[in-house]
Amino acid sequence: MNPRLILLGPPGAGKGTQAVKIAEFFKIPHISTGDMMRAELASSSALGVELKRYIDAGELVPDNVVLSVVEQRLGAADCQSGFLLDGFPRTLLQAEGLKSILDKKKESLTAVINLRVADQLVVERIVKRGIASGRSDDTPEIIQKRLDVFQAQTAPLIEYYSSAGQLVEVDGVGEVAEVFNRILGALEKE
Numbered sequence: 001m002n003p004r005l006i007l008l009g010p011p012g013a014g015k016g017t018q019a020v021k022i023a024e025f026f027k028i029p030h031i032s033t034g035d036m037m038r039a040e041l042a043s044s045s046a047l048g049v050e051l052k053r054y055i056d057a058g059e060l061v062p063d064n065v066v067l068s069v070v071e072q073r074l075g076a077a078d079c080q081s082g083f084l085l086d087g088f089p090r091t092l093l094q095a096e097g098l099k100s101i102l103d104k105k106k107e108s109l110t111a112v113i114n115l116r117v118a119d120q121l122v123v124e125r126i127v128k129r130g131i132a133s134g135r136s137d138d139t140p141e142i143i144q145k146r147l148d149v150f151q152a153q154t155a156p157l158i159e160y161y162s163s164a165g166q167l168v169e170v171d172g173v174g175e176v177a178e179v180f181n182r183i184l185g186a187l188e189k190e
């Protein structure tokens, strides 16, 4: 099985943690657009400087920037055995862009995992993570902004992938291992 997967869910749902485990299990690359954006920012490139204001404000980086980064990454040899996208797509335009990238390669998605966690829990989790990670966008105001952005721009993807028959719903509340087993169980049924 060469699964081509998306991990969808609000900030703080535990996507990063689960993504590492899923990628290890299937031996596929874990592609986190958030990590890629932060790496660009850390390199202090001209693009990095431009991205900083979006990331620090909790806003989305423009679709064309993210899409070109993802298209390049998906073209790498290691993605032929499948991939796991974490934090992408985040808008309908990105989802359409991904579809056309995959269409060109005559590939399609295996499943879109929707990790469900209540807003209240998500805020608590990110505040804790912010203390540990030192991420500049893990402050209470920016977290709220990121949740609002998720509701407005990313939540419509749940309906989009559900209509396409590709959505797999997973309860994201519980121990890491427990949630991981739920994900594997849900994927097996696919």
Ligand code: AMP
Binding pocket: 011, 033, 034, 035, 037, 054, 055, 056, 058, 059, 060, 061, 062, 063, 066, 086, 087, 088, 089, 090, 094, 137, 146
């Ligand atoms: P994350 O680590 O996935 O929460 O991403 C951190 C930040 O990077 C987001 O708040 C956005 O500013 C930016 N970012 C990451 N992925 C995307 C994406 N797919 N589209 C737009 N912006 C993104």
